[in-house]
Amino acid sequence: MTTRRLILTRSAAVIGAASSGLLLPQIVRAQSDKLRVGFMLPYTGNFAPLGVAIENGFRMALNEQGGKLGGREVEFFKVDDESNPAKGIENATRLVQRDKVDVLVGTVHSGVQMGIHKVARESGVLNLIPNAGVHIATRGQCAPNVFRTSFTNSQPTLALGKAMVDRGHKKAVWITWSYAAGDEAFEGFEQSFTAAGGSIVKKLGLPFPNMEFQALLTEIASLKPDAVACFFAGPGAAKFMRDYAAAGLSKTIPLYGSGFLTEGVLEAAGEAANGVITTMHYADSLDTPRNKQFRLEYAKAFKSQPDVYAVQGYDSGQLLVKGANAVKGDFSNKKALYAAMEGVVIDSPRGKWTMSKAHNPIQDMYLRKVENKENKVIGVAAKAVADPATGCRMG
Numbered sequence: 001m002t003t004r005r006l007i008l009t010r011s012a013a014v015i016g017a018a019s020s021g022l023l024l025p026q027i028v029r030a031q032s033d034k035l036r037v038g039f040m041l042p043y044t045g046n047f048a049p050l051g052v053a054i055e056n057g058f059r060m061a062l063n064e065q066g067g068k069l070g071g072r073e074v075e076f077f078k079v080d081d082e083s084n085p086a087k088g089i090e091n092a093t094r095l096v097q098r099d100k101v102d103v104l105v106g107t108v109h110s111g112v113q114m115g116i117h118k119v120a121r122e123s124g125v126l127n128l129i130p131n132a133g134v135h136i137a138t139r140g141q142c143a144p145n146v147f148r149t150s151f152t153n154s155q156p157t158l159a160l161g162k163a164m165v166d167r168g169h170k171k172a173v174w175i176t177w178s179y180a181a182g183d184e185a186f187e188g189f190e191q192s193f194t195a196a197g198g199s200i201v202k203k204l205g206l207p208f209p210n211m212e213f214q215a216l217l218t219e220i221a222s223l224k225p226d227a228v229a230c231f232f233a234g235p236g237a238a239k240f241m242r243d244y245a246a247a248g249l250s251k252t253i254p255l256y257g258s259g260f261l262t263e264g265v266l267e268a269a270g271e272a273a274n275g276v277i278t279t280m281h282y283a284d285s286l287d288t289p290r291n292k293q294f295r296l297e298y299a300k301a302f303k304s305q306p307d308v309y310a311v312q313g314y315d316s317g318q319l320l321v322k323g324a325n326a327v328k329g330d331f332s333n334k335k336a337l338y339a340a341m342e343g344v345v346i347d348s349p350r351g352k353w354t355m356s357k358a359h360n361p362i363q364d365m366y367l368r369k370v371e372n373k374e375n376k377v378i379g380v381a382a383k384a385v386a387d388p389a390t391g392c393r394m395g
């Protein structure tokens with residue numbers, strides 16, 4: 001009610017100012033004082049912890065700026081996308097049309113991202129992708145108003161195949177949830193593993209977020225590959241590692257994965273995660289002042305340990321801060337806003353990264369091994385990995 005009255009009063013002032021030729025633009029700006037940031041993230045279901053970590057990280061970056069963006073106060077809006085692709089368009093439309101957000105931050109699940117992507121392209125609203133790696137968003141359907149601060153689904157696995165062959169594994173089984181994220185992670189794995197001389201015995205899958213792994217584990221036991229590689233994430237990943245160990249497989253067939261497998265779940269996985277090797281653009285154990293300071297501040301603020309999702313949320317916040325500062329909070333100056341965001345070097349807890357022309361991070365991939373509930377860095381699997389951005393034409 002108060003807000004409404006305020007707007008009406010201001011409207012009267014605008015009309016008065018206009019007719020007397022006074023300072024109209026300033027008065028109009030005053031009406032939209034607060035920048036409107038919308039989170040469209042999973043707050044229920046298997047990916048809920050990922051959504052929470054992303055929001056925490058994002059808020060942390062803004063809090064480092066006194067909670068402001070380019071000098072403007074920020075108002076937050078939230079939608080639980082439930083990792084449900086069928087509601088992707090509807091949920092994104094709610095944030096854009098009902099809440100009139102200036103920026104939509106989301107999401108985790110690649111299928112839901114496609115709904116956001118459609119709405120972002122049609123409405124022109126600025127979209128920051130803090131996780132979902134679906135290729136097309138920064139390939140054939142790349143867009144000037146869509147920026148990703150995470151990865152493409154094949155980026156981590158492009159670094160995985162050679163690391164496995166180097167360890168003497170020539171025959172592998174791939175297993176995943178069968179949807180865009182798992183299928184595209186497979187593309188990166190297949191490319192790197194076969195290029196290094198490995199061969200893929202079989203590709204196994206189950207629908208997301210099904211966690212009944214038993215039949216597939218029995219099949220792996222009978223296939224007897226040298227190693228298994230996979231894409232799983234969130235609590236389902238912990239369950240997969242526990243089931244894999246309980247089936248006795250970890251003793252004879254080493255488990256590898258896209259690094260999400262061991263992010264945020266090491267407590268839940270317990271002993272079962274020991275020895276699992278993955279590739280990822282972050283590791284909790286990265287021994288840099290930047291990472292240590294980030295981990296300390298995050299733990300203090302949120303009473304939990306950060307993971308790759310927290311880092312990606314934090315970097316989305318850092319990216320937006322840089323853009324907002326460049327235009328002094330004037331988000332209507334899209335050309336300057338996007339130009340500033342394109343030219344960034346993000347000083348991230350993962351290490352410095354730059355934004356590709358297709359709006360996706362160019363970043364190092366670490367090789368990590370789980371030891372005592374920590375992702376220990378055992379090497380850099382690949383430097384400055386860029387997605388090929390096939391078919392991307394900005395315009």
Ligand code: PHB
Nearest residue numbers: 109110132133181233260
């Ligand atoms: C995705 O759906 O793109 C996705 C989800 C969870 C992850 C990584 C990728 O950890």
